[in-house]
Amino acid sequence: MAQISLAVAASHAPGLIGMFDVAPEQSQRVVSSAYGELARQIREADLDVIIMIANDHMANNRIREYPDFVVGLAPEHRGPAEFFKDWLGCGEYAVPGRPDVGTEILNGLSRRGVRVTASRENLNFDDNVSVPVVKTQIESSGVALVPILQNVTVPPFPDQDRCYEIGRHLAEVIREDLPDDLRVGLFATGGMSHEPGGVRDFWIDEDFDRWFLGLLSNGDHDKVLREISVDRLEEAGSGGTGELLSWILVMGAIGERRCDVLGYTAWDQWRCGIGTVSWDMTPDPVGAKGGDR
Amino acid sequence: MAQISLAVAASHAPGLIGMFDVAPEQSQRVVSSAYGELARQIREADLDVIIMIANDHMANNRIREYPDFVVGLAPEHRGPAEFFKDWLGCGEYAVPGRPDVGTEILNGLSRRGVRVTASRENLNFDDNVSVPVVKTQIESSGVALVPILQNVTVPPFPDQDRCYEIGRHLAEVIREDLPDDLRVGLFATGGMSHEPGGVRDFWIDEDFDRWFLGLLSNGDHDKVLREISVDRLEEAGSGGTGELLSWILVMGAIGERRCDVLGYTAWDQWRCGIGTVSWDMTPDPVGAKGGDR
Amino acid sequence: MSLDDINLALVSHDLVQDLKWDAELREQFVADEASVLDRYDLTPAERTAIEERDFRALYDLGFHPYLGAQFARILFANNRSGATSAVEQLLASIRQEPLGGPGTVTK
Amino acid sequence: MSLDDINLALVSHDLVQDLKWDAELREQFVADEASVLDRYDLTPAERTAIEERDFRALYDLGFHPYLGAQFARILFANNRSGATSAVEQLLASIRQEPLGGPGTVTK
Ligand SMILES: [Fe+3]
Ligand SMILES: [Fe+3]
Secondary structure, eight states, X not given: XXXXXXXXXXXXXXXXXXXXXXXXXXXXXXXXXXXXXXXXXXXXXXXXXXXXXXXXXXXXXXXXXXXXXXXXXXXXXXXOOGGGHHXXXXXXXXXXXXXXXXXXXXXXXXXXXXXXXXXXXXXXXSHHHHHHHHHTTHHHHTOEEEEEEEOSSSSSOOOXXXXXXXXXXXHHHHHHHSOTTOEEEEEEEOOSSOOTTSTTTTOOOHHHHHHXXXXXXXXXXXXXXXXXXXXHHHHTSTTTGGGGHHHHXXXXXXXXXXXXXXXXXXXXXXXXXXXXXXXXXXXXXXXXXXXXX | OOEEEEEEEEOOOTHHXXXXXXXXXXXXXXXXXXXXXXXXXHHHTTOSEXXXXXXXXXXXXXXXXXXXXXXXXXXXXXXXXXXXXXXXXXXXXXXXXXXXXXXXXXXXXXXXXOOOEEESSOXXXXXXXXXXXXXXXXXXXXXXXXXXXXXXXXXXXXXXXXXXXXXXXXXHHHHHHSOTTOEEEEEEEOOSSOOTTSXXXXXXXXXXXXXXXXHHHHTOHHHHHHHOOHHHHHHTSTTTGGGGHHHHHHHHHHOSOOEEEEEEEEEGGGTEEXXXXXXXXXXXXXXXXXXXX | OOGGGOOTTOHHHHHHHXXXXXXXXXXXXXXXXXXXXXXXXXXXXXXXXXHTTOHHHHHHTTOOHHHHHHHHHXXXXXXXXXXXXXXXXXXXXXTXXXXXXXXXXXX | OOGGGOOTXXXXXXXXXXXXXXXXXXXXXXXXXXXXXXXXXXXXXHHHHHXXXXXXXXXXXXXXXXXXXXXXXXXTTOOSGGGHHHHHHHHHHHTTOOTXXXXXXXX
């Protein structure tokens, strides 16, 4: 029985790398501290593999042939994809994959009624995977990666209830189908509020973001699922804020757990509210309400 | 408001063309009469377009990237695909497409919560589309075609309840989104009992097939949905009999209607029970129980 | 501009996705835009919207805003870190405001 | 051999799908099977099952039966109408019976 030893979530935005130095000092400080803490937690959790739930930005499939979940089965994950290199302003990275783990996820989720697709080729990664990998130093940690790219922007996509349920299925796959004693990290990346390419681009709904983080640290998942509908997410930034569905999927996988907010900042030129959290995955966490371990 | 002017269903099997002459005379007679009647109904219904719901036999997508529904948007649909020409033993055909109708179906179903993909290229057709097109003389009828290829064999696929519901959505798209006065035919193709490539290949579950046709002519759709589960379909032939889900999708689109069984025959060398039905789509059908028109 | 109004069949999406998947096509597009557009089965309305950098029109045809931001980086030759000026030009178009008008964000 | 036991990641599926999508590859396969198999990242168990026409083993690895019937048409060189003999050889293998044994259908 494999176990989930780490569960974290963090925003991605190209500017976090390429426009880091020109950001206000306070925003730089929040980001350095929060992503640095995630890097430390990843190193210390002694993980075998990180399953990264990241939204796809139409970088891997035609919009009229768009899958809801794509599991990366490549033996090595390299990025960023060519078009995004200059835009991100980061160097190249290569992280070992775990095709065996990816295969179990593909088949395990399929058997549990979730339509999932998979690719044996290296997927195209833009800021979705590149920013968290670079900012939390996953390459140098030596931990393997299984990316799961999620559709949150080409309707119809799975809503908050379905994403939470899919998270529960993923936890079951981890427990029942993955190798014994495998130490798994879950990393959700996406959000917070933004509206890429929309009329409200550059606007960040700071009130929404802080309220969302507050909901998470209260740890009442029923309330989160009641309040965070797709309509509510769209209101806080069409086509972008819905990336928080990856956070909700991870919440489904771990159940109710104590949640630490590691930082939040909103600078309009990053075009996205930047937040990071870490859930307490110690075996008997203080304040755990009996989640789905 | 477009209307559904014809609704029919028929089996496909490669042998219906290539091995027709060697079949027992009685089987030949049933097939000639039933498919001939379908050809006549198609000619007389004065249709603008036939929407053909046919299962895909893994001819268009990798099995690990498998969509549940693919709408064909090509301006012309040509077949059979190269690998299947000798096997089918039929000539080539070309039927005009209706990309505008296909586009409305793609967007209309998507807006109604059904994940659908679409291709602007000519799709690969094997016996699924080729046999009904050739046997019911659609090419010479001059009616345009919009194929919808359905997944009924790569789990998880939509079950009978979901297929029925998707049929209702399709009817709504036809009523609300297609051009006024467009006369639409629905043609389901697949089944009846068979187990292609499985240990029971060559076996036909004649009892199941006749019972299924009886259920349809009784016209109680609730009962059909209760009795015809995916498990029951698998029992009557794994991976093949489930093609009857296309019939159920069409039933969802038309609601309860009088259903004529045009013929049934089972010859083991065709490796598939062959059945055909036509539902009564006259505006005020005798015996209609108020279906979803 | 709700996500529900997106036209999944729109050929312009293919153009933008191909451009981001293929550096060589991008070079050809910059050198001779018309010859690249000719290869796509665009409707006259799509083609005009692209030629005139009219993102408002393109969005009204059902173009996905996310691909809009990426297309702007190519059309306005600004694919460096953040690509702020490209997005500002995109915004001016969809808001139908002149660049530097009241909707423009301050730096 | 329930559909739920299919291994969606199995590389053998790619081989069979490529063979049916590509007549030239099919010719190469018939002329020099090993050189085509070399191009696919098959596990040793998959490769042996294919080389020995052991469909029972292939199915046990999670191969989809529908592609099994198509693969049989290629492996047993019988892609004419109905392809009855190819399917009979497939059946003998998955039933682990000699051809013409009790499980064979009568003509
Ligand atoms: Fe994103
Ligand atoms: Fe079929």
